[in-house]
Amino acid sequence: MTAPRFGAGLWNFASYVDRYATDGYADHVSTLEQIRIAGTVGDLSVVDLNFPFSDGATLEEVKDALKAANLSAIGVTPDIYLRRFGRGAFTNPDPAVRTQAIDLLHETAEVVRSLGANYVKVWPGQDGWDYPFQVNHHDIWKLAKDGMREIASAHPDLKFVIEYKPREPRVKMLWDSAARSILGIQEIGLDNIGVLLDFGHALYGGESPADAAQLLIDHGLLWGMDVNDNLRGWDDDLMVGSVHITEVFEFFYTLKINNWEGVWQLDQFPFREDTVDTARASIRFLKAIHRALEELDYDSLREAQARQDAIASQKLVQDVLLSCMRKDA
Amino acid sequence: MTAPRFGAGLWNFASYVDRYATDGYADHVSTLEQIRIAGTVGDLSVVDLNFPFSDGATLEEVKDALKAANLSAIGVTPDIYLRRFGRGAFTNPDPAVRTQAIDLLHETAEVVRSLGANYVKVWPGQDGWDYPFQVNHHDIWKLAKDGMREIASAHPDLKFVIEYKPREPRVKMLWDSAARSILGIQEIGLDNIGVLLDFGHALYGGESPADAAQLLIDHGLLWGMDVNDNLRGWDDDLMVGSVHITEVFEFFYTLKINNWEGVWQLDQFPFREDTVDTARASIRFLKAIHRALEELDYDSLREAQARQDAIASQKLVQDVLLSCMRKDA
């Protein structure tokens, strides 16, 4: 088993604001600077970039910065959650805003082509509702699908991945689970739309991330993933492995037995921590997980799972998980 | 708008046990006695019966009891969650137990035919897992679908409805949401399998019950429903309207604008309350909801929802909801 390739959303190296610390937890970090910082982590091969780039950076400057940092783009994520899309992007009640969202997606598609990235990543964080009775549920779900269909059908040469999430910033988001995402993609009826599974989103949405991954794989739709951690009640975007060690391992185990060989990406929001140190600590943990995957007794685990034997499977897992860290790592 | 027909799971009139009060919260109530009690509620037209019947009651006795109580059967729910199915019914690791589950379903199908009920209700409460790594997620989901396919394909003249639920008694259940249920039914590929939506299951699973209902209706799969309430963290099966007044109303509003005209069924577990009084209090509330539905300004609400106007829609809703109770009711 070769070492995994690591990646990260570029926002892992940004500074952050929230509704209380409105002056931000740190100074602004530009797109180009984020790329430079990502390059210093040391184990990253690819990044997922927000678009538009900040501070007027041009596509050429971004390409140069990526090259200088020894990184390539795996995906590009349009900012369809900023102010003008605050009441929705594809599902905005105002058709003019919906058009703006589509237009931004078209631009993003061009950027993906130009960067040679794998996919346009669509995270429709503002598409949903806040209150009971606020929306007609049929109509809003139709808008969500129509927007995706319009943009994906216009770029049949590109891949689009939807990153589902139960909620935040809307009280309820439309693309909220693996099953709902698969269903929506089927309803759209195009074969260039897939899913990016965020471990933390699955976890706090009440899914088993491993089960969600398997369901997506069985439908041929797991086209990307990222990892982080939380306390199961919110999308805390903590360091990987800081809370749910066993379930992270089960997630990667599921990828492995399905021969899924994509990039292991980070999606963390280190509001108060050093962004590079956070990424390194998570990758250090992921390398340990990778060692555990190499040492696992797969035959015995398969047999235990065939019996649905919780005790035997836990022991097999603990044997490798609780001995996977090298102190010199 | 004519008055709705009311129904109830027959277990609403049983006695209950839990893992602490192992001697039960009240004396045992037999199937025949439950039917008699259900008949005293006064507003019930139909019941959903557990099968096998308790205390050796025969099908003929049950028919007679239903007739005497002026009730008919809307569905029959096989007990695929008792001890022998404790480690799973359709997904039991032991093929012999899976066969027992299928056999019980065949028997249930006969009972449905004989009673002239609408459907076999399948609630696979033991089909799932408790621990990370306990199961192979692909295999167990396949078992769940295979079981449903086998039984539904054997009885093409009958309808089968799956009642999904996020968890309990298993830590995680397979048929856990509206979207997953639709997806699974599509994978099975038969047209005599639908869904029974339990309001409380949707609520504590993080769904909007109204949205889940709409999704099922849009797929032609909302074949039954029942209502109750909870605190969003567990399937408390409390009286309807005791907590989530607005969302109950949104649920019935959604049914109405889709011309869904099935039975309004109760699924409550009054561990410590009088079972008949509980049913009556819930129906009293539901009649008030029905009045609110009659008085709602649909045009204005539609316009508010087209604007996704939370304030206007809340006001329209509060106008009728907070004036729907008649003190002489």
Next chain:
Amino acid sequence: MTAPRFGAGLWNFASYVDRYATDGYADHVSTLEQIRIAGTVGDLSVVDLNFPFSDGATLEEVKDALKAANLSAIGVTPDIYLRRFGRGAFTNPDPAVRTQAIDLLHETAEVVRSLGANYVKVWPGQDGWDYPFQVNHHDIWKLAKDGMREIASAHPDLKFVIEYKPREPRVKMLWDSAARSILGIQEIGLDNIGVLLDFGHALYGGESPADAAQLLIDHGLLWGMDVNDNLRGWDDDLMVGSVHITEVFEFFYTLKINNWEGVWQLDQFPFREDTVDTARASIRFLKAIHRALEELDYDSLREAQARQDAIASQKLVQDVLLSCMRKDA
């Protein structure tokens, strides 16, 4: 029963940012402008002001603005959650930052005196932790109490209220519940520290807001409150009455039977709605709640509660709650 006095946190009339819509959901609104807007709501008597005031507004300008808007200050809330306090205010690992927090509190105390407000409101949103093993739990709780003791003992003529909250922006906050707050205040040992109960914080922290209010009243510590709503999983700060009608009513019922006669304050974050309309809609609902309080059959409810009779109490409550809205309101 005379009509309640209404109040609001001045931030109800601000614009908002979150970690995604980093450009804010609307244009910046200055302190002075927020006061002017609050004055247009029409039913507000008092406001709780953030300090420092924005855009260089002076205390005299604020006083003039309040007078012009026909408002007075009920409390002042220091901004101990902005960037410099991102890793904690009273519990910051850096003693210099802790001193800055204390200094800001001293300034706030002067403002409270000058405005003739009722209290300094302390909401230590950054005091807590994010990760397991990040803090020594004894030491950090001691810092939290020491900070409160230092500032409250320095101003024995003033009242300080702590607004507890389970989490956000920290993954876990120290002052997280009514019971913990009472305990901490007892440990501090001063009689000029009380509690401001936020209905939504209690709700999503797993408390019954009514029960939390009663506990605080029984300890003589309920010195302020505000209301809003959420889906029990996060501090959504939605309009009052949009979700939990019955529990809002139980909360005010509890205040009434204890003769608690403080201001009914709003704490809402209308990210996407008009701020004045939101406040008006909530007050419209609260006036209906007030009517329901007037019409409630207290004797019968008391008797039902003495029997712990859930059915009887629900009926008594629904009788007045579902008939409390006047269409001409």
Next chain:
Amino acid sequence: MTAPRFGAGLWNFASYVDRYATDGYADHVSTLEQIRIAGTVGDLSVVDLNFPFSDGATLEEVKDALKAANLSAIGVTPDIYLRRFGRGAFTNPDPAVRTQAIDLLHETAEVVRSLGANYVKVWPGQDGWDYPFQVNHHDIWKLAKDGMREIASAHPDLKFVIEYKPREPRVKMLWDSAARSILGIQEIGLDNIGVLLDFGHALYGGESPADAAQLLIDHGLLWGMDVNDNLRGWDDDLMVGSVHITEVFEFFYTLKINNWEGVWQLDQFPFREDTVDTARASIRFLKAIHRALEELDYDSLREAQARQDAIASQKLVQDVLLSCMRKDA
């Protein structure tokens, strides 16, 4: 650091029922048989026994069984949650039932004396409420405290520990958190009442178990504990270490730095697993945790915590936690 002493609630070796598998997940196991089975685990020194004993077992028979199994009693837990106490034990609306609860506690006190156990364990699972408006919150909390005061003051030579829990079987329990329990014990005003902290109860109640332990220790009230695991949404009573490895470790770390030297007890409900194998697997994990405690770099961790340095502390913890399992264990 010497090896910990292990214990278990005797119910770990019982069979279980829930509201669905009403015929139980396995055959009935008598008290005497549970003791015999507990003796076969091999690492248990003490058990906590339910009282009354089942199947007519006498106190002498229990003593003999304990001796034969090489076990002693750490505590005795009266069954104040069976049918007759279904609507409450100390808080039952019927004074006659309250008296029955007190009487059962008196009997239990005698058993504790006779067995030489450490404490009477009080788990008032039925003391609380299910519905908004069902109870007067002041009155019911007073009943809860009065019951504890009456029984503890009658037996000043004995210790009583309250095991708090947020909910289940009641929708809401009164003794629901560490802080509330400390507060209630202070209000009672006796020095022979303490707390037994259940790791899983703390976890799913939104507490950090380590923080709850520290708070109790700082008040001199952590008199017992037991461990298990869950998914943070319910009291699943799973095997220790199956989900929350890091937080279990933080919990024991907190006990260690406070020189807390009580028994490490199990409280698991292996509905579907072999009860002895479940206990052994958990103890195997706990022994690994104990090794990690021995190898931890306490000085460095203390320094990291003084800086509230999440990254450094996670690394120190992962170093020992992910290398604590011996394959020959």
